[in-house]
Amino acid sequence: MARGRNNNRTSHGDGGGAIHSANMAINKENDFKEGVKKLQNRATMTAELLTEGGEIETFLMEADPDNAEGFLLAQRNRLKAIAEGNAKQWDEIENFVQAVKDVRGDVQRQNQSGAAAGGEGEAAAAGADDPPDYERSIQEAVEKVRLSKESNPNHVPLEEHEMVMSLREKLGEKVKKRARNDDDDDLEIVNNVGSDDVHALKCPITGMFFEDPVRNKVCGHTYDRKGLNQLFSTRKTKCPIPGCSNNTLSLGQVEVDDEMKLKVRRHKTREEAAKKKRDLDETMDDDEEGGGYTVLE
Structure with missing residues (x-):
């Protein structure tokens, strides 16, 4: 029993399995984002059809002028809500991957420190009855990454995320994009894509x-x-x-x-x-x- 417990501690103490799992999660970042891309592409294609002044709006306004405006408004708001959801999920994926990278870096530094001290994982594990709680470490790292982003002066709020702004453009809305230069001045760009050039x-x-x-x-x-x-x-x-x-x-x-x-x-x-x-x-x-x-x- 003691031998099995020591082996378990060693496997957790050296962090090898944790680093391997972290690398797998980091390498799957594009796979995580692919589903979001597909949802956003579908929303964008639908927004193209529901653009202001488009043939669908014209047809509905002629066929049912009393209800068309409310129906179109509801559908456009649904599309914008979907875009905001996609933007939020995109940010959460990036926050998660960054958090995993941070935790992986901590584990690697601990291993290097242990190896330099000559005790490696065994010494650290000897005083611990439970293996490291990497799940909790990642959760805490995710929150740290999120707070760091939100405290950045150049942080873009969800409603101004590129996905949301792009979809609003496809709907034919006039949107204001803010680009910050080194002096933190705002440059306002107004786009109106209600009709194609x-x-x-x-x-x-x-x-x-x-x-x-x-x-x-x-x-x-x-x-x-x-x-x-x-x-x-x-x-x-x-x-x-x-x-x-x-x-x-x-x-x-x-x-x-x-x-x-x-x-x-x-x-x-x-x-x-x-x-x-x-x-x-x-x-x-x-x-x-x-x-x-x-x-x-």
């Missing part, structure tokens, strides 16, 4: 509306895949956007731009609806002109 919906290479848009993960620019292939056929490997410093353009840098696809589809749908309305108005005008009596003098 037609020029931004066209490939910078072909000049045509995007059909198969791909986004460059390095510099953030979007091209149509057909236009990109045309560029490569000329053996050019520089991003075609003026002023871009990306001189190593390749297919490995791009990914499908679903957001741009939605923007182009929304624009074309809006244009088609506007054309149908103009055609209908012209038809009604022609009927009114031809349906009256002609008075001969």
